[in-house]
Amino acid sequence: MRADAEKNRSQILSVARDVATEHGADVSMRDIARRAGVGLATLLRHFPTREALFEALLCTNLDALTRRAAELETATSADEALLSWFRELVTFTQGYRGVVAMMAAAHTNPDSALYASCAAVHSAGARLLLRAQGEGTARADMNGDDLFALITALGWAVDQPSFAPRADHLVHLVTGAILTGRPGSEVGKATS
Amino acid sequence: MRADAEKNRSQILSVARDVATEHGADVSMRDIARRAGVGLATLLRHFPTREALFEALLCTNLDALTRRAAELETATSADEALLSWFRELVTFTQGYRGVVAMMAAAHTNPDSALYASCAAVHSAGARLLLRAQGEGTARADMNGDDLFALITALGWAVDQPSFAPRADHLVHLVTGAILTGRPGSEVGKATS
DNA sequence: ACCTGAACACCGTTCAAGT
DNA sequence: ACCTGAACACCGTTCAAGT
Numbered sequence A, B: 001m002r003a004d005a006e007k008n009r010s011q012i013l014s015v016a017r018d019v020a021t022e023h024g025a026d027v028s029m030r031d032i033a034r035r036a037g038v039g040l041a042t043l044l045r046h047f048p049t050r051e052a053l054f055e056a057l058l059c060t061n062l063d064a065l066t067r068r069a070a071e072l073e074t075a076t077s078a079d080e081a082l083l084s085w086f087r088e089l090v091t092f093t094q095g096y097r098g099v100v101a102m103m104a105a106a107h108t109n110p111d112s113a114l115y116a117s118c119a120a121v122h123s124a125g126a127r128l129l130l131r132a133q134g135e136g137t138a139r140a141d142m143n144g145d146d147l148f149a150l151i152t153a154l155g156w157a158v159d160q161p162s163f164a165p166r167a168d169h170l171v172h173l174v175t176g177a178i179l180t181g182r183p184g185s186e187v188g189k190a191t192s
Numbered sequence C, D: 001a002c003c004t005g006a007a008c009a010c011c012g013t014t015c016a017a018g019t
Helices: A002-023 A029-036 A040-046 A050-075 A078-095 A099-106 A115-135 A144-159 A164-178 B002-023 B029-036 B040-046 B050-075 B078-095 B099-106 B115-135 B144-159 B164-178
Strands: none
Touching: A002 A029, A002 A040, A002 A050, A029 A040, A029 A050, A050 A078, A050 A099, A050 A115, A078 A099, A078 A115, A078 A144, A078 A164, A099 A115, A099 A144, A115 A144, A144 A164, A144 B144, A144 B164, A164 B144, A164 B164, B002 B029, B002 B040, B002 B050, B029 B040, B029 B050, B050 B078, B050 B099, B050 B115, B078 B099, B078 B115, B078 B144, B078 B164, B099 B115, B099 B144, B115 B144, B144 B164
16 A cells, blocks of 8 residues: 555656756756656655655755764864855756756745755755855855855856856856855865 | 738837846746747747747847946946946846856856857956056956856856855945955945 | 748646546 | 656648649
């Protein structure tokens, strides 16, 4: 009874993960259902909306990023923590094309299935920013909303095939705008 | 004979302009045809693709932006020119939600109807950047591709309803990353 | 030449019918 | 309880038929 339902659910998630990494977040739900070998209505029963499906798909990653922020908060200096976390978040979005657009839309919509995860990521970033600002290593005239906007904007940019090759450098440029490294210290210098 | 065709064409463009400013660039072509009072096939005859329609819709604006760059090149200092032009471009994209995504996709695809206009904007920006770099007021470790990426990324961000209210400030932050104003000179300082 | 309705293959949503 | 096919209202593409 419920055994096959569970099997369907995990099968759907497995297929969706593959398809999403390969073709992006705007694959047709019908296509996912087809490849998973279930009816479309079955998929919609488990995940009534695309966002619900991706919430199940990404919650592990997003929770990990939120926890990672807490780790970095105690492990390294404020500016290094912010920089590392920024990079990891952008790297994550590179894995799933199109999810950053979903996250940007979801983070202010409490009805979205992705709302909670996005809000957690958002406030984790805000904490890192605040700490760096307290140390004077991040510019004072921005807040968590700005940080989230810049991260998602950059995530969107590196989603574009034409900009993807310059991803690392674009991250370098934008983090340079956030961190107020003294000239010569070059906190955000590219390591490659 | 050709009189009604011309009438249809201008009617389609007029309606499309209204609809695009109100509902964004991903309105259905069918809907545009309906509101214009023509058959869908007629719309597709005039503009075989969505990009062709928007090329006709935006070429005036995009050409103006390209010419504006040339004006600024002789009118003001290199850094002010780059800053003003950056702002004008972002302001333009705010008027048509979703076009910046089309532009980002088109600017490396010669088959796109928007390719020429986008390439012109792209190189106009590259010229402004190069001049500022020559004067030492823009950071040397970026190029026209980076500038175009940052502009479109910012244009995408301010397209998002949640980020739109902070548009001016986000522009301030990103231009701060590009222009190497000496501390205290605050070239990119918000004027509001 | 130009326009048009209709057929086509898609999409996501909904629901009655099956076990 | 859970699954499924089918009907529905959309979408963009294509084309034969009309003037």
